[in-house]
Amino acid sequence: MNMAALLADVARRIPDNIAVLDGDREIRFSELFLSAKCMAGAMSNVYGVKPGDRVAIFLDNCSEFFEIIFAAWTIGACIVPINAKLHENEVFHILEDSGARICFTSFEKAATLHKLLENLDELEALIEIGGDAYAALYKASPATVQHARPEEPAWLFYTSGTTGKPKGAELSFRSLLFMTQCYYSDINLPVAGDTKLHAAPLSHGSGLYSLAHIFKGGCQRVLRGFTPSEIFAEIERHPNVTMFAAPTMITRLLNAPEAKKADLSNLQVLYFGGGPMYQSDLIRALELFGERLFHLFGQGESPMTISGFWPQHSDKNLRPEIGGRLTSCGIRRTGVDFRVVDEEGNEVTAGEIGEVITRSDCLMTGYWRNPEATKKAMPGGWLWTGDIGTYDDEGYLYLIDRSKDLIISGGTNIYPREIEDVLLTHPDISECSIVGRPHPVWGEEVVAFLVMKPDRICDTEALDQHIMSRIARFKRPKDYRILDNLPKNNYGKVVKTELRAILRKEED
Structure with a gap:
């Protein structure tokens, strides 16, 4: 079970079809497979890479990403894609x-990485794309595709590390193939010539779902960044476009001036995940993109694949107390099981709140070189996601918050996401994040960090009334803080640890 063998099948069937389009560079499937085999030969014979060895990729989005991953897989190696925006200390850790x-890596990033080499005992070489060493890879004798057992590691997916150092989720060849087949079952069945647009990092969700398109002969259109005007232009230019977007990217598309006149007739699927999509933004997204949106819920430990659904098929009249089915993150993906359980692992009934756990062939084998963390995260073969949620009588899952973000005030659970949803319906607020602050009597109290819209002021009394007219009084923030921007990590997620650090610093 080697992903490179699936590329070989496509290269034999449609050798002249374009596999990757990156600026003016076109790579046909026959060229991609030949490059991968030659590079694999060099990795093995020149650099000593063996089956199971790790091959790291620290690059901005570029066509070479696809050459490297299939070269590594050809000889049974495991890829380690690294987010291109990480700090050098984070890269060193990975x-x-x-x-x-x-x-x-690239010339620009190599200058930073070279000084790390002497402290990395296992790293043999740093290869810069566009350099002589990289060019020499194409000239090596081609390797043959090695057999790989399904359970062998194929991709180390490093978590974002908002609460500590990133851990490497070990994704096997079985995990990636299951993820791909699940995409075909639940989202879309691409055909040769379709376009997969990559504006999000290839090191994460966008790159993972590129596999589903490559194995059906789709073209990977690589972009070097995310600019709404460019996205709309690319959608108009290419046939049958599919794209992954984080919720923050969709919000930027909605707010772009080009959105009003955008020709979206070529857009086939826009799937999103990786963070909360607030109801107000999702309603606007449905108005613009219509029946093209797919909402997925997954984690690095279960890549892209726990639950999902098409929001346009939701009934807003169901679950009106939380905004209708629109606020759901869907039903079980094909072949996936999930449950909502209490602290002892007992399944709760519909409507009750607990932690979401999941199991499927998509799950990671474990955390790389970290058996203690693996044992804690996957007792009994179930992945405890850390997400707090509930489900309804028809099996639709609703995420409420992360377990680590739960606020307990006076013995009562308060879920920040619920308050954030309410605040974002206020016309003066652009962004918000809710955290807990220690309180000598109540244990914790609610604090709201707000980003106001231009020329708007924070009227705390009005905000209190806005909240209390919609949810219980005890959930209202006891303090409102105004920021120019919320701190976010490289994936667009708000880093609440930094907000809590602001409060701790004031206490000290």
Whole structure:
């Protein structure tokens, strides 16, 4: 079970179809497979990469990403894609923790990484794309595709690390193939010539779902960044476009001036996940994109694949107390099981709140070189996601919050997401985030961090009334803080640990 063998099948069937389009560079399937085999030969014979060895990729979006991953898989190696925006200390941790044997990077990033080499015992080489060492890879004798057992590691997916150092979720060849088949079952069945648009990082969700398109002959259109005007232009230019977007990206598309006149007739699917999509933004997104939106819920430990659904098929009259089915993150994906359980692991009934756990062939094998964390996260073969949620009588899952973000005030659970949803319906607020602050009597109290819209002021009395007219009085924030921007990590998620640090610093 080797993903490179699936590329070989496509290259034999449609050798002249374009596999990757990156600026002016076109790579046909026959060229992609030949490059991968030659590069694999060099990795093995020149750099000593063996089956199971790790090959790191620290690059902005580029066509070389696809050459490298299939070259590594050809010889049974495991890829370690690294988000291109990470700090050098974070990159060092990932390279050290993964034990990567070689790392591919750019000229710009290499200057930073070279000084790390002497402290990385297992890293043999740093190869810069566009350099002589990279060009030499194409000239090596081609390797043959090695057999790989389904359980062998194929991709180390490093978590975002908002609460500590990132951990490497070990995704096997079985995990990636299951994820791909689930995409075909639940989202879309691409055909040769379809376009997969990559504006989000290839190191994460966008790159993971590229596999589903490559194996059906789709073209990977690589963009070097996210600009709404460019996205709309690319959708108009290419046939049958599919794209992954984080919720923050969709919000930027909605707010772009080009949105009003955008020709979206070529857009086939816009799937989103990786963070909360607030109801107000989702309603606007449905008005613009119509029946093209797919909402998925997954984690690095179960990539892209826990639950999902098409929001346009939801009934807003169901579950009106939480905004209708529109606020759901869907039903079980094909072949996936999830439950909502209490602290002892007992399944709760519909409407009750608990932690979401899941199991399927998509799950990670475990955290790389971290058996203690694996045991804690996957007792009994179930992944405890850390997400707090509930479900309805028809099996639709509703995420309420992250377990670590839960606020307990006076012995009562308060879920920040609920308050954030209400605040974002206020016309003066652009962004918000809710955290808990220690309180000597109540244990914790609610604090709201707000980003106001231009030329708007924070009227705390009006905000209190806005909240209390919609949810219980005890959930209202006891303090409102105004920021120019909310702190976010490289994936667009609000880093609440930084907000809590602001409050702790004031207490000290």
